[in-house]
Amino acid sequence: MxxxxxxxxxxxxxxxxxxxxxxxxxxxxxxxxxxxxxxxxxxxxxxxxxxxxxxxxxxxxxxxxxxxxxxxxxxxxxxxxxxxxxxxxxxxxxxxxxxxxxxxxxxxxxxxxxxxxxxxxxxxxxxxxxxxxxxMPHPVRPDRERPVPAIEVDVTQFGELQRELLIQSDGRRTARDIAFRTGRAVYPVTVEMARLLGAGFLECVEWAAPAVRIQLRMPPEGLRRRTPPTAERAVVAASPTPLPPLPPGPAPALPRRTPGASGxxxxxxxxxxxxxxxxxxxxxxxxxx
Structure with missing residues (x-):
């Protein structure tokens, strides 16, 4: 790239x-x-x-x-x-x-x-x-990359912005699109997308690839705006064979933030x-x- x-x-x-x-x-x-x-x-x-x-x-x-x-x-x-x-x-x-x-x-x-x-x-x-x-290890631009989750992850292990990115990334949305959907500035969204791509939690796929969907298990009361639900999990359903789950334990640490990335x-x-x-x-x- x-x-x-x-x-x-x-x-x-x-x-x-x-x-x-x-x-x-x-x-x-x-x-x-x-x-x-x-x-x-x-x-x-x-x-x-x-x-x-x-x-x-x-x-x-x-x-x-x-x-x-x-x-x-x-x-x-x-x-x-x-x-x-x-x-x-x-x-x-x-x-x-x-x-x-x-x-x-x-x-x-x-x-x-x-x-x-x-x-x-x-x-x-x-x-x-x-x-x-x-x-950054995987630089992106606000209006180009349209990633999808690369592996099955428990999104409750991530920070709020990272969790939103994992949920919103569906192969069609850019960082700019997600910024508008979540009411966030496009620069910090772009930075976090680059960090998740570099850490292997997101990946960019070709338009000709099979569709990738994210299925969420929601709590009975639903989700509140910007409030982490008690049992939220993003599952990537890929064809023909599902990807293996992560081993037990916390998710790998992401790279350190670049100063000035969040506001x-x-x-x-x-x-x-x-x-x-x-x-x-x-x-x-x-x-x-």
Missing amino acids: AGIRDSLGRAGYDLLSRAVTQYAREKGDGGLRVSGQPGGVVHLRDGLVVAVASPGAPGPGTLLMRSGRSGAGAAELRVVRMMAMQDAVFAMVAGCVDGCVELEDPAEPPDALVVGEGATRLLQQAARKLAALDV ITETLASEKHGASWKGFFRLRSGTAK
Whole structure:
């Protein structure tokens, strides 16, 4: 499998970084539409990025609603909005960037930050996350790998996010898909998927392979949202011969986490920016016009 490092060397990443930082420095207020896969929209105010939306990552509303935290306070709401913004940038640079164009009369979204983030800092955070994924034993991308459980396991032996990944991985869902289904940021989901693949608990199968299903034994009262059930077990039914169960004892330990894999660890900081606007800014297909 090709590593993630090639994303950092492609013109698309350079284009996005150059476009956002230049727009922040020279104009400061407005927005850029990023074309590509998954693409997105970047909103700026006073030279700082205040919101980023992308179909490649859950927005603040999804993170709050799917996780059951709809009544968040002001401090938690800011953290969720910041996390969603950083996650959207990561999803864009982990994909393919074709070009950037200035939005006409952009309306600032209602979930914009009161105090934004410096464009350079925001892009550097995304670059560090890509580099961290690339050095893992089994690097993955948010919108590519669609794994299935590789062996029969008792999912109660795993952490909450790992348990959700084992249950949700069915050969059709990517890390991005699972992030939306579980109301989690796409970056930590991608990291945990890479760790489970590297440890042999998940595997990627060809589309032509026989369908793999996960059968769960649920407690009579059913499952509560984000609450580990008392007797939950994922069983992989494969054809023609079932895989042997794991030997008694705890599951093998997974590799150590990469620092910063589970959320926001950096402090907020602003950047200085110029006040002049040198004319209409437009970038297409990696060429400044």
